Amino acid sequence: MPSVAPESWLKVTERGLYCEPGGFYVDPHRPVERAVVTHGHADHARPGNRAVLATPETLAIMRRRYGDQAGEDLQPLAYGEERTIGGVTLSFLPAGHVLGSAQAVLEWQGCRIIVSGDYKRRTDPTCAPFEVMPCDVFITEATFGLPVFRHPPDEGEIAKLLTAQRQFPERAVLVGAYSLGKAQRVIALLRRAGYDRPLYIHGALQGLCDLYRDLGVDLGELRPATGASKAELAGEIVLAPPSALADRWSRRLPDPLTAMASGWMRVRARAKQRGAELPLILSDHADWDELVQTLEDVGAPEVWVTHGNEEALVHYATGRGIRARALALIGRGEDEQEGSPAEEAKA
DSSP: OOOOOGGGGGGTTTTEETTTTTTEESSOOOOOOOEEOOOOOOOTTTTTTEEEEEOOHHHHHHHHHHHGGGGSSSEEOTOOEEEETTTTTEEEEOOOOOEEEEEEEEEEETTTEEESSSSSOOOTTSOOOOOOOOOOOEEEETTOSSTTOOOOOOHHHHHHHHHHHHHHHTTTEEEETTTTTHHHHHHHHHHHTTTOOOOEHHHHHHHHHHHHHTTOOOOOOESSSOOOOOOHHHOOOOEEOOOGGSSGGGSSSSSOOEEEEEEGGGGGGHHHHTTSSSSEEESOOOOHHHHHHHHHHHSSSEEEEEEESHHHHHHHHHHHTOEEEEOOOTTTTTSOOOOOOHHTTTO
């Protein structure tokens, strides 16, 4: 047992998780004086904080997305480095979610709490893999925290996409993919599958794809879809933010076959809502099996669940003899992330 009760120093407040002895918030949903940010998605990394501590990659993403509003004082902390703030030792472990995503490891008076942010356990060519560390309290998401959510192998979903591309040489295959993480992962998975032709992208994806390249992630040849002729796009794969799938922008494509890359494509109603002829179950969040495996791997006697299907995971953990509770943090996105409205509005 830790020497100090976890809830006595890491508390749920109206601004988010607050580390009282350190005087900082983890992924606050309102502007604060000092923020620790686990990754660059907008429901975790919000603009307007004064001081922001995050991995160098996450800070680069925030600068790209928010400019001067990313924070007045941006403080990089690489994986494995430590920083002591008000007696609290802070370090980051890879979370495997998107580039730069991290689990925040907080240690104070013999108690270790890990705030995992969002995470997945399967291999992603675009980011460092999730790392396991034992702890006293593990704070986990539960976006796909129901046994029905068991994501298929990535290779099979990419094979479906490539099969469609070959079967319809007169059509463009239009893939909806969120601008941060999902788009780059789909591209990298296509490259890993041997697809070396140019890929065409919506303008809203360009900035973050460029940033990924600047940070060392090879995405191969990317071309702007805007301005390309219908003849040029026939038989090609085009990536765009989900908002563009039903937008007039897509009319420039030759008879587009619409695909959508998301863990929610397991749900037929979601696929229909997105107008996806080709649902691709590709998630940047842990599925049920990965969630329960992670609880077993970290071995924490206490688990806090932040968002998603909290009740099911709390019930599972309790049945395994783990003290568990739902935090019900507000401000967390239920959908798979994401693309800022400003980015998705770009042509």
